[in-house]
Every structure is written in structure tokens, then in C-alpha cells.
């Protein structure tokens with residue numbers, strides 16, 4: 001530990017989404033106190049996937065002061081209102097993890113308890129009848145709407161889809177405009193300080209040396225600093241999330257751009273469809289233990305919206321996290337810090353929270369071991385909470401058609417998730433952990449969507465008579481349908497951004 005060391009020279013290794021997000025936020029918030037250099041290698045390139053996001057992305061863009069229309073235009077972006085999960089519970093079944101709220105918020109008792117009682121009374125409502133996001137998504141509608149007019153109900157929550165390569169370029173222009181220096185070249189050697197073991201210098205193949213006080217490892221799956229240099233160690237979660245491969249391929253767009261991501265389960269894995277303005281991003285995620293590359297390729301190519309625009313590209317990965325996200329004077333952000341498969345589009349969010357956390361902990365004169373440990377503890381909790389949410393989708397499947405899905409349904413799960421499932425199964429209750437990314441409504445949707453129907457509902461619901469309950473639900477259903485119906489088409493919003 002070097003208590004009084006100033007961290008004025010920050011070196012970011014990597015110019016993918018993680019590198020440029022880190023550079024943009026650091027320069028925007030700390031640019032007057034620190035010097036930022038970013039090293040990236042054109043020869044190595046970027047992973048080039050990661051095109052679907054979640055609503056906190058809006059906060060990040062707001063922190064940078066990014067104009068939304070310019071962002072949509074320059075990244076060929078579209079709106080995302082949720083993720084449609086098809087065939088996940090069983091073949092032919094589908095549900096949405098829709099962003100935003102559902103129904104009406106009541107203190108002490110979540111809205112879904114009212115719906116649960118209506119189910120017991122056979123009133124015939126679908127839970128998603130009360131989701132404005134779902135209703136708008138189905139009709140391909142979108143508008144900026146914070147609150148529903150005339151009633152005290154929340155409006156639409158949304159995120160974006162964008163082209164990963166264009167997004168990195170967009171942030172590069174932003175960061176360089178504010179003073180970040182970019183150095184092109186491949187790092188061939190990392191020099192450590194003999195006494196402290198901290199990283200001192202990156203030596204490029206050209207011989208150029210880049211010195212720094214603090215290094216941010218955004219080298220992606222290469223993990224050049226945090227792992228290959230500092231041997232920080234990896235916590236492997238592949239026994240819970242067995243996918244270790246993805247094939248990615250872009251294709252021509254469908255006739256109509258859906259304002260949501262599609263996640264389609266197949267016999268030996270699942271496929272993403274991310275609609276952009278100029279193409280659809282597709283990928284097939286699978287475990288090499290259960291599915292060959294040839295089978296994956298055949299499944300992917302047989303299920304595209306349009307003509308493939310390239311050969312499918314394979315990406316291999318391991319699910320889990322770096323044991324310490326901050327080790328010595330290296331902080332890992334992005335794929336170098338760990339990876340949770342893209343089912344709930346959480347990686348870019350983890351980049352944003354990772355760099356925001358670093359800014360909160362940013363040392364003025366030295367950093368203590370206790371601060372680094374606290375940073376690492378917070379990162380660990382965040383990763384674990386997201387991990388549990390993703391495992392839920394696999395564990396609760398009722399497909400039974402292949403060994404892959406049968407093994408997922410039979411696997412042991414983390415105790416934290418088992419407890420959550422049991423509490424929900426028994427009484428319909430679900431509690432969001434402190435600072436947890438996914439809301440109670442997100443958990444409810446996936447649990448219900450995967451067929452986990454609670455045995456009971458909250459007694460507070462019995463305060464309403466059956467007639468009152470029917471009235472409440474009818475009103476809410478009508479409000480969501482009418483509000484969504486009045487919105488303009490999503491395409492109209494995109495066209496407006498392009499003007």
C-alpha cells in the first residue's frame with residue numbers, strides 16, 4: 001500500500017466499450033485533476049458484441065450530457081422496452097421482462113398480489129395486461145412518457161440497442177474532445193515496480209513506453225493486467241451458467257423494428273435478436289459440453305430475420321468473476337473483470353457501475369487497503385446478485401426436451417437464489433436487496449414467466465371485495481391499453497432522431 005501516492009496519470013488499456021466508457025466518464029468528472037491516456041490495438045480489435053442495454057444507461061448518458069437524438073443517430077440505435085423470452089419455460093411459451101412498473105404501486109403490498117388473487121378467482125387477466133411497457137412493445141410504439149396523464153401512474157421505462165463498434169467510436173470522439181489521449185499499439189511487455197509489485201509501465205511493440213500511476217484494465221477477455229500480469233484469480237461459475245461459447249452474426253433487418261430484444265431458447269442453447277436501424281444483431285449462446293459449433297451454426301442460420309451479412313464469428317468465454325476487481329494499482333472494468341452471459345444485457349451496465357464506483361473511491365493522496373477491499377466487496381455483491389437473476393431463467397425451465405435443459409432444471413443453485421425462490425413460491429413475496437440492480441417487478445416477471453406461481457397472496461388484498469378488485473383491474477388494464485394505443489410508432493421516434 002502506498003498511502004500518499006497521487007494518482008494523476010491514469011492509463012486505460014483497451015478501446016472497446018469498457019475502455020471508452022471509462023475514459024468518457026473519467027474525463028468528464030475528473031478531467032481537471034488527472035491525465036488520461038488510452039492504449040488500444042487496431043490489430044487485436046474489439047469483441048464487437050454487446051448491443052443491448054438496460055434503463056440505467058439513461059443515467060449514464062445524462063451524466064455525460066449526451067444528446068439522445070445524436071446518440072441514436074450516430075450509433076444506429078433503437079429503443080428497448082424489455083426482453084421477450086420465447087420458449088424458455090417450455091416450447092411455444094413466451095413472456096417479457098418488461099422494464100418499468102406494472103399496475104399500480106401500493107405501500108407494503110406489491111401489485112402482483114392483487115393479480116394473484118384475481119387468478120384464484122379465475123378473472124382471466126394476464127399479468128402483462130398491466131404493463132405499459134409490454135403493451136407498447138407489442139404494438140411497436142414508443143414515446144417519452146414519465147407519467148400517464150390524468151392518473152398517478154408511471155409512464156414508460158426504456159433503454160437502447162446500438163451498434164457496438166459505432167458506440168465505441170461515439171465515445172472516443174466524446175473523450176478525445178475533452179482531452180483523453182489515444183495511443184495506438186499492442187502492449188508487448190508490462191513492467192512492474194520491484195518493491196510494490198504495482199504496474200509501472202506498458203511497453204508497446206513499437207518500443208514506446210506508457211507510464212502511469214493507476215491502470216484500468218479494459219483489455220477484454222485478454223485480461224492482460226489484472227490476470228496475466230497480476231494473477232488475481234478467477235471465481236468460476238460455469239457449474240451454474242454452463243454456456244461458454246457464442247456465435248454472432250448480423251443479418252438484414254426485419255420488416256418492422258421491434259422495440260425490444262428477443263431471447264429465444266432452442267434445444268441446446270438460446271439465441272438473441274437485437275434490432276438496429278441498419279441490421280439485426282444475432283447470436284447463439286451455448287455450452288460446448290452439450291452442443292457442437294456446427295449444430296450451433298445451423299440453429300443460428302436457420303433462425304434469422306434476413307440474409308446473413310457475414311460469416312458467424314465464434315467467441316469463447318468463461319462465466320465468473322475476477323476475485324478482486326481492484327488489485328494493487330490495477331482496476332479491471334468490462335470483460336477483463338468477469339463475464340455473465342448476455343441474457344439480461346448486464347455487462348455494459350457493470351462497466352458503468354464499475355467506473356462510477358472507481359470515481360467514488362478515486363484517491364486524492366493514496367488509497368488504503370480497506371478502501372480497496374470495500375470496492376471489491378461492493379463489486380462482488382453486485383456480480384452475485386445479477387448472477388442469481390440469470391440462473392433463475394435456466395433453473396426454472398420446464399422444457400425437458402434435451403439433456404442440456406434437463407441438467408439446468410436439476411442443478412444445485414446458490415443458496416441466496418434458492419431462498420428467494422422458496423419465499424416467492426410460498427407467499428408471492430420477493431425482496432430487492434439493498435442497491436440490487438433488478439427490481440421486485442423484474443424478479444416477479446421472470447419467476448411468473450418461468451412458471452413459478454405462488455401458493456398464496458398478501459392478506460391486504462382481501463380489503464377489496466371481488467367487485468372492487470374486478471373494477472381496479474379492469475381500469476388499470478384499460479389505462480395501459482389506451483395509453484399504449486395512443487403512442488406514436490417506434491419508427492416515428494427513430495425518424496425524428498435522424499432529421
Ligand SMILES: Cc1cc2nc3c(=O)[nH]c(=O)nc-3n(C[C@H](O)[C@H](O)[C@H](O)COP(=O)(O)OP(=O)(O)OC[C@H]3O[C@@H](n4cnc5c(N)ncnc54)[C@H](O)[C@@H]3O)c2cc1C
Nearest residue numbers: 014015016017018046047050187219220334335342347348
Ligand atoms: C457473446 C456476447 C454477447 C454480449 N452481449 C451483450 C449485450 O447484449 N449487452 C451487454 O451489456 N453486454 C453484452 N456483452 C458484453 C459486452 O460485449 C462487453 O461488456 C463490452 O463489449 C465490453 O468489452 P471490453 O471493452 O471489455 O472488451 P473488448 O471490446 O474486447 O476490448 C478490448 C480492448 O483491449 C485491447 N487490447 C487487448 N489486448 C491488448 C494489448 N495487448 N495491447 C493493446 N490493446 C489491447 C483491444 O484492442 C480492445 O481495444 C456480450 C458479450 C459477449 C461475449
